Amino acid sequence: MKYLVLILVTALSFSSCQEQQKLAFIDNGKVINEYQEKIDLEKKYEQKDLAFQKRRDSMISNYQLELKEAQLKAKNMSQANLQKLSQEIQQKEQLLTQRIQMEQQQMQKAFQTDIDSLIVKVKNFVNDYGKKNQYSYIFGTSDTAASVLYGSEDLSQTIIDALNADYKKEE
Secondary structure, eight states: OHHHHHHHHHHHHHHHHTOOOOEEEEEHHHHHHHOHHHHHHHHHHHHHHHHHHHHHHHHHHHHHHHHHHHHHHHTTOOHHHHHHHHHHHHHHHHHHHHHHHHHHHHHHHHHHHHHHHHHHHHHHHHHHHHHHTTOSEEEEEOSSSOOOSOOSOBOHHHHHHHHHHHHHHHO
């Protein structure tokens, strides 16, 4: 009888240690790329880029007009004045180039900051989803870093749908 109780207790403790873990994975690239907030963010920056291109084209056109006017004036100038005009034109070109580069860099930095924030938001969402739905682990994979080669429970579409539903609530 003692042995039967001992075996029963051992079997019971062993089975409790072998608690079933709930595992799943998501395709990180798919989740991020199909998340509506990211799609909207890209559209926003595409519009900003188009507006920037128009401003840039306008600034370049104005510079080219000034350059043509300077070339016309240069025909009747002395060598000293011609040298001075040439330096002024070079300075304007440098300022224009710097302004364009600075604006492009600011836009790229703002976009990257927004994307980084979005990625953190998705990670936090997946973390909360995993806790709420009692997952032991939710792995992430992508084409570039395939850490999951096979999995039977792909939560990618479920997470995308939940993220998009949550995003619609925010709007």
